[in-house]
């Protein structure tokens with residue numbers, strides 16, 4: 001027993017910031033950002049909290065699946081940072097929805113959706129749940145140093161959710177972690193403990209872009225090959241690869257390694273940038289609502305992120321085409 005996805009939803013903040021907008025305060029250009037990354041604009045949570053975005057995505061997913069909050073047996077949130085260290089984002093969403101189930105967060109950075117799917121599969125395998133709400137929500141723009149042009153141009157904000165119910169549509173899944181805080185890290189804020197002699201440095205994202213780039217291309221292509229083999233399917237059987245959106249050039253290099261045609265790699269990076277854990281499920285929801293997924297399609301989901309973590313799976317799409 002694994003699960004089937006019966007509903008998806010997403011939320012993108014109303015404020016859109018284009019590459020040209022960034023040139024007002026950064027030494028950058030639309031030409032540099034779009035040719036190096038494929039990003040043209042990103043949504044910024046100017047008013048919304050992470051909880052607001054998570055709740056909006058969750059409501060949309062519940063409606064899409066015809067479910068009510070009272071029916072949900074577990075809320076699992078993947079995020080780098082909710083509003084609070086505690087309560088968790090999961091508990092905040094549970095409160096806002098009026099649900100009555102256990103709720104918690106996990107942090108696997110941009111691979112969070114895959115980690116959450118694997119965790120949820122365990123609850124279904126044990127027969128503990130009938131309906132799980134997986135939510136990925138991130139306000140990456142609040143974790144950036146906005147004077148660092150090499151990182152702040154890459155990220156955006158948003159949330160997405162999926163309702164999972166008993167089924168057999170997760171055909172294979174593989175996760176990995178290679179502990180590393182040199183390629184990418186976001187330190188916690190320094191407290192004001194008078195006894196502490198430890199300085200974590202600035203509480204904003206630091207990244208060695210080229211190191212992450214090399215890791216990502218190999219992780220994405222190897223991840224898809226591995227889960228396809230474990231599911232007993234060939235790469236030709238995959239209807240669509242739905243990847244984490246970090247950089248169009250990473251997607252293109254991974255696609256070439258896999259020898260797949262461009263139309264089989266889904267992307268929305270031009271309008272969303274990198275929204276960490278939320279990026280893959282936002283794209284999945286958009287594809288579903290655009291009618292680009294049909295019942296029975298075999299999808300390859302693949303992601304990599306800080307940690308360094310990776311995740312990939314083969315998922316059979318079971319919803320009727322919209």
Ligand code: ACO
Nearest residue numbers: 028029032109110149150153209210212213246247305306
């Ligand atoms: N505008 C203009 N110039 C810039 C900008 C910018 N926004 N950013 C950097 N530059 C300059 C640099 O200063 C450098 O100038 P120099 O040659 O005079 O020193 C030049 O551009 C080249 O910089 P590189 O860092 O070598 O550029 P690169 O081609 O490697 O592209 C990028 C950088 C886009 C970050 C790329 O390495 C990348 O996408 N890496 C992967 C990042 C990623 O996937 N992150 C997500 C990780 S998962 C997670 O987020 C949790």
